[in-house]
Amino acid sequence: MNDHEVNVGILGLGTVGTGVAKILLTQSGLLKTRSDLNFKLKAIAEINWNVKRDLNLDGIQCLTDAKQLIADPEIDIVVETIGGYEPAFSFISEALCNRKHVVTANKALIATRGRELFKIAKENGVGLLFEASVGGGIPxxxxxxxxxxxxxxxxxxxxxxxxxxxxxxxxxxxxxxxxxxxxxxxxxxxxxxxxxxxxxxxxxxxxxxxxxxxxxxxxxxxxxxxxxxxxxxxxxxxxxxxxxxxxxxxxxxxxxxxxxxxxxxxxxxxxxxxxxxxxxxxxxxxxxxxxxxxxxxxxxxGAGERPTGSAIVSDIVDLSKGLLLKEGEPSSYLSIDPERRMELAPINAIKNRFYLRFFTYDKPGVLSKISGILGERGISISSMVQLETHEKDNYVPIVLLTHKASEEAMEEALREIDQFDFVKDKGLRLRLF
Ligand SMILES: NC(=O)c1ccc[n+]([C@@H]2O[C@H](COP(=O)([O-])OP(=O)(O)OC[C@H]3O[C@@H](n4cnc5c(N)ncnc54)[C@H](OP(=O)(O)O)[C@@H]3O)[C@@H](O)[C@H]2O)c1
Known part of the structure; x- marks a missing residue:
């Protein structure tokens, strides 16, 4: 049996933060059985304590200043559930620099500034996990x-x-x-x-x-x-x-x-x-x-208080295993290398099948003109539907499915088709799986 206590602090007691607090407060026995660790919700920093919440926070430090929580030497793991770019970025980087592990649900921040944050985590030998950022409760x-x-x-x-x-x-x-x-x-x-x-x-x-x-x-x-x-x-x-x-x-x-x-x-x-x-x-x-x-x-x-809380707590348990390592023992929390970059293929070179929908004036020759433009670019049609008009303005919807064609060829063809005076507004292009 292990008596090690893991102190957790939550920044932001909104939907997700409340889910995390509820799990830490009610599932401590289950978490102990599964991880052999004692998890303690030590502090919460929240700017708005006037909201009524279905939580018993007796014995938990309720702060308004996030920095006070981040500076607390007894906190091992900081959970960021404030959202947005700032002050979330500054809070996470400060916590990592204070050598605390961090868990976040903040997909916008990880997607746009993850590289910087993973670097800071690596430099400080701590982990930054983000299970809740994609797919809510789905692992x-x-x-x-x-x-x-x-x-x-x-x-x-x-x-x-x-x-x-x-x-x-x-x-x-x-x-x-x-x-x-x-x-x-x-x-x-x-x-x-x-x-x-x-x-x-x-x-x-x-x-x-x-x-x-x-x-x-x-x-x-x-x-x-x-x-x-x-x-x-x-x-x-x-x-x-x-x-x-x-x-x-x-x-x-x-x-x-x-x-x-x-x-x-x-x-x-x-x-x-x-x-x-x-x-x-x-x-x-x-x-x-x-x-x-x-x-x-x-x-x-993919969202909600309980599923997202469940994902965050799985990260807390994961990171807490690193707390049991002896000073100097190697730990590996990184699955993304911040120094490694990959190139995206240019969208124009990608080939897809397309769904095209136009509203065209109901007169002879329209279809052959559209299919002619597509044909000039090597785009062949696999199915087609044209509805009869009952509308006063005499425009009818035409829908075409194509065989595979490059995005570039389709872009050029659509630019030309949209110029025809018998085409109302712009055509809609969707892709097929
Ligand atoms: N909701 C979901 O189901 C879900 C699912 C997956 C991921 N996420 C992500 O999880 C994060 C949180 O989302 P949420 O839905 O829980 O947001 P939320 O309900 O708006 O909760 C954020 C909480 O943080 C508080 N706050 C704002 N600034 C603060 C500060 N400087 N210090 C302390 N507390 C502060 C807010 O107070 P005020 O309300 O007074 O501003 C609010 O209570 C976001 O990154 C979101 O993208 C959410």
Whole structure:
């Protein structure tokens, strides 16, 4: 039996911080049995103590100044659940410099400034773990870091944003338009008042940067990712996708190609027969292919107080094992090498199958002009649907599915097609799985 006590401090007692506190306060016996360590929630720093919380904080230091917690020599592990870039970055780096291990759920920070933070952690011989930053309660980081350590990761396909997945599910299952589904998601608490980061693809891109970094043991440049969100998708597109046997999902894609890495986030038509097409509502799933294991899928709740708290506590237990090492004994917390950089393949060279939707004036010759432009660039059509118009303005939707073509060829073709006077607005281009 071990009597070692691990003192934990939490910065920010919001949704995630509260989940962590609840687990540390109620599951200490279970954690002791499984790790042979005693975990003690010693202090919490929170700027707003006026919020009513369902927690008994007797015996815990309740602070308003995060720096006081970070400076406390008795705290072994600091949990950062404030979110955002600053002061979170300064707090984490200060804690690491004070030789404390840090656990964070902050995907935006890890994706954009992880390189700097991992360096500071390495220099100070401490760990910085981030299981909760991707997939909430799903142990995907540990899955990649440990379970699949023997594999070269060939591809990752992830449904990583619960808000977008909830909206797309409502559009598919209840025939809602995007705006109606978004409002419903906001009422149910699945979407923020400002949903830009979720529906615009930025949040999934943060998470993809982290998964790509783990898959390649390097740090990737978040700004280089190709990102499209779900806002242009209409009920009409959902119905067309359904008629072709597809479900539209916001997909985060990682592929290790010969000429570099392919990292993209965009709405994707997934065949209804694929497991990812059945991942609905606010749930997340990550489909990973390793060269030895083959295909694997991780599935579960991607957010929320309890699942995210569960992920953070797994990191706390992981890091606490390092506290038992004797001074000078080597420890290894790093699965990402901050000095190692990987190049992304240029998006133009990537080949995809496409879904194209145009509104065109209902007159003869329109289709042959569109297919002519596509044909000039070697893009061949695999299926096509044209609806009859009942609308006063006489514009009809035309939808085409193509065989594989390069992104560059498609970009050029769309630029030309959008110039035709019979094309209303801009055409919509989605990719097929
Ligand atoms: N919510 C989820 O399900 C989820 C899932 C995965 C990852 N995450 C990530 O987890 C992090 C936290 O998210 P959350 O949803 O828990 O956010 P949240 O509910 O807004 O909690 C953040 C808490 O930190 C407090 N705070 C702000 N500045 C502070 C400071 N300087 N010192 C101490 N406390 C401070 C906030 O107080 P005020 O409210 O007064 O500002 C709030 O109580 C984010 O990085 C997020 O991306 C969240």
């Amino acid at each position: 995907i980081i540990k899955g990649l870091r440990e379970g699949l350590v023997a594999n070269k990761i060939e591809s990752i396909y992830g449904i990583l944003n619960g808000t977008s997945n909830y909206i797309l599910t409502r559009m598919h299952q209840d025939g809602l338009e995007f705006e109606e589904a978004l409002k419903e998601a906001q009422v149910k608490g699945f979407a923020e008042a400002d949903p830009t980061l979720d529906v615009g693809g930025g949040d999934a891109a943060h998470k993809l940067t982290i998964l790509g970094s783990l898959a390649t043991s390097s740090t990737l440049d978040f700004d280089s990712l190709y990102v499209e969100g779900i806002t242009p998708i209409t009920k009409l597109d959902i119905n067309f996708a359904k008629s072709f046997g597809f479900t539209i999902k916001l997909l985060a894609i990682f592929r290790a190609l010969e000429n570099g890495l392919d990292l993209r986030v965009h709405p994707t038509l997934i065949p209804n027969t694929h497991l990812l097409a059945a991942v609905n509502n606010e749930l997340n799933a990550i489909f990973v292919k390793g060269d030895f294991v083959g295909n694997t899928m991780f599935y579960g709740p």
